[in-house]
Amino acid sequence: MEFSKYKKFGAYHWKQYEDKNTKYFRHANRVKEWIKEKNVLDIGAGDGKITHLLGIKGLDNEPEAVRLAQEKGADVILGDVYHLSFKDEEFDAVFMGDALEHFEFPRQALKEAKRVLRSYLYLATPEKGTNKDKFHYQEWTPEELKELVESEGFALEGEILVVPKDKRIYGKFKKSTPIKQITREERTQKYKNMSTEMETSSHFPMLIKTVQMTKGTVVELGSGIFSTPLLHWLCLGRKLITYESYPHYYELAKKFKSENHDIRFVNNWDEVELSEHYSVVLIDHSPKRPRNRGQDAIKFKDKADYIVIHDTGPKIEAKYGYDKVWPHFKYRRDWKECPHWTTVVSNFKDLSNL
Known part of the structure; x- marks a missing residue:
């Protein structure tokens, strides 16, 4: 005009x-x-x-x-x-x-x-x-x-x-410099501990599917240079909470803070809020003691429709304490297309359609 x-x-x-x-x-x-x-x-x-x-x-x-x-x-x-x-x-x-x-x-x-x-x-x-x-x-x-x-x-x-x-x-x-332009050789000190191998995103198919099937609050335990941006855009118009305990990851995640996307720093994973029933919970954090991942998954057994657990499979599940998780859930689905499996568990939803 x-x-x-x-x-x-x-x-x-x-x-x-x-x-x-x-x-x-x-x-x-x-x-x-x-x-x-x-x-x-x-x-x-x-x-x-x-x-x-x-x-x-x-x-x-x-x-x-x-x-x-x-x-x-x-x-x-x-x-x-x-x-x-x-x-x-x-x-x-x-x-x-x-x-x-x-x-x-x-x-x-x-x-x-x-x-x-x-x-x-x-x-x-x-x-x-x-x-x-x-x-x-x-x-x-x-x-x-x-x-x-x-x-x-x-x-x-x-x-x-x-x-x-x-x-x-x-x-x-x-x-900003797009992540796709950062090669292994070009990583700065800030990125030195962040893997860019595709196995770090092997949970995306199950994560995307469960988010698209639901409408309620989504929780991300452990931010990531790939998963946090993905969830941010998948969850536009709905509540998303990202928890992180490592300062360098927290600083990166803060860039995605918005009216619907809450970024929370925790010193201890026991500080994670369990005040409502969630649609999807992603378990992908880096606890000080690896077996805590399994314990944290169990905490949500009556609090989430879908729990998406990254880094599962026979070779690694004992490290994170996942072998103790499965008996607590009625439904289980394993995604085995990558070396690092992803497992979805639920006590509320039949997973046969995943």
């Missing part, structure tokens, strides 16, 4: 900034203090007030906005947010201030922003439901914004800042 505000009101952001009592004055100065990088692209720069204030480069797709910005001395050019004319990683950071909500295709805009930046994406946008504007294609809650941006290959730094007085939310996101 055509954005007609600049034809009607002129360089209105410059006028608003002259009044120290306006929310735009507070917003512009908040952004000035927030963004420290110098080589920054302002996407959706409008009439260029913030672009000029920060001394950065701006881009907008409205000719009238660009004309007004250039008249004011701001470095703003005409361009297409979905097809930026810049080289890959040409900028240290990208800023989108009150812009993303105006884009009909926000995911494509985020993809292009990611392509041209090296490090950070700074976002400011009205909080969902606080600003009725016919030029907004969509708006987001803090949780929805985090979910959208992180799904396009970014990771939130800290927390989303909510400023109720100004009806805006702010988020700083770091460009």
